[in-house]
Amino acid sequence: MDQFQNPGDRAYTQRSGTDFLSCAFSKKSVRSNHKDRMNLNNQALTLLPTLPGRLEWQLVNQGESGDIVYRRSDGQAFAKIASPPRAAALESEFLRCEWLSAWQIGSPEVLDWVKSDLGGCLITTGVPGIPADELSADSLMTAWPSIATKFRQLHQIPVSKCPFERKLSSVFDLATDVVGRNAVNIDFLDPADQNTSFDQLLDALKTEVPLRTRQETQDLVVCHGDACMPNIMVDPVTLQCTGIIDLGRLGVADRYTDLALLLGNTRETWLNDQQESQAFELLFKTLGISNPDRERLAFYLRLDPLTWG
Numbered sequence: 001m002d003q004f005q006n007p008g009d010r011a012y013t014q015r016s017g018t019d020f021l022s023c024a025f026s027k028k029s030v031r032s033n034h035k036d037r038m039n040l041n042n043q044a045l046t047l048l049p050t051l052p053g054r055l056e057w058q059l060v061n062q063g064e065s066g067d068i069v070y071r072r073s074d075g076q077a078f079a080k081i082a083s084p085p086r087a088a089a090l091e092s093e094f095l096r097c098e099w100l101s102a103w104q105i106g107s108p109e110v111l112d113w114v115k116s117d118l119g120g121c122l123i124t125t126g127v128p129g130i131p132a133d134e135l136s137a138d139s140l141m142t143a144w145p146s147i148a149t150k151f152r153q154l155h156q157i158p159v160s161k162c163p164f165e166r167k168l169s170s171v172f173d174l175a176t177d178v179v180g181r182n183a184v185n186i187d188f189l190d191p192a193d194q195n196t197s198f199d200q201l202l203d204a205l206k207t208e209v210p211l212r213t214r215q216e217t218q219d220l221v222v223c224h225g226d227a228c229m230p231n232i233m234v235d236p237v238t239l240q241c242t243g244i245i246d247l248g249r250l251g252v253a254d255r256y257t258d259l260a261l262l263l264g265n266t267r268e269t270w271l272n273d274q275q276e277s278q279a280f281e282l283l284f285k286t287l288g289i290s291n292p293d294r295e296r297l298a299f300y301l302r303l304d305p306l307t308w309g
């Protein structure tokens, strides 16, 4: 359970309306319905604050989550807009942003949080740089040590200080729910898994849960939870990691949660096996793990796609 209390003395706008926390949401339905997106865009216009002078909000894209992201034209702020069914998830991101920014590892600071019956709007500072998925393989390799160091810093935050949990039991429950609703996005699955039923994929993972749960108790850290390259920012000139964004899944978890996504998400970027091994070794060396567990990596990499939907 999250124990975070809303920050008392900061002036966040909390308009009353729908009980957002009780809303179930389906990322798939938000994404697949063009009309919903148009409606959400209209809502966004009302939730986005008016900007002074020549500043304007520029649409970045609609991310995988179904939320809509805007960049302020000076790059100093970003706004994420969620429709009412997604507002609870965005509120979770707001709380995590607020908490992590105090640790000064380069994550966004919250500038404003608004919720109303139109949805939610989270405004944060812009983390400088470009998302790491926009880098070439060679540039990513140059940036890789600083990315590994960034995750070491994150994982070194004392878990006792983190009010957010994302333990395997709850993530597996989430996957069970997504699979039960037949809401898995097949595009997120490894091509080798795309012809297997979602139930079979989940059952195969289930046999490992007791072992993974025992391992988890020995290796809990503050994890990003969605450590894919679009959520990692890099200075395009110095090729140094500047920070991490998109913190909705941050919480105390097995550190292999992050390692699996960092490695899995870059697998197709590397130009050859040698680069892939280099990145693998550097990551584990930076994190001080002497005996990488490939089966544990594979477990978390297979579980992740079953948790979106």
Ligand SMILES: Nc1ncnc2c1ncn2[C@@H]1O[C@H](COP(=O)(O)OP(=O)(O)OP(=O)(O)O)[C@@H](O)[C@H]1O
Pocket: 060, 062, 063, 064, 065, 066, 067, 068, 069, 078, 080, 108, 124, 125, 126, 127, 128, 131, 230, 231, 233, 245, 246
């Ligand atoms: N605070 C920020 N600083 C810099 N860039 C940002 C920031 N917030 C968002 N962006 C940019 O917008 C993109 C989408 O933002 P974000 O990842 O938070 O949204 P999302 O809807 O969760 O997307 P997805 O589900 O695809 O991860 C990022 O990849 C990044 O390019």
Ligand SMILES: [Mg+2]
Pocket: 063, 230, 231, 246
């Ligand atoms: Mg993202």
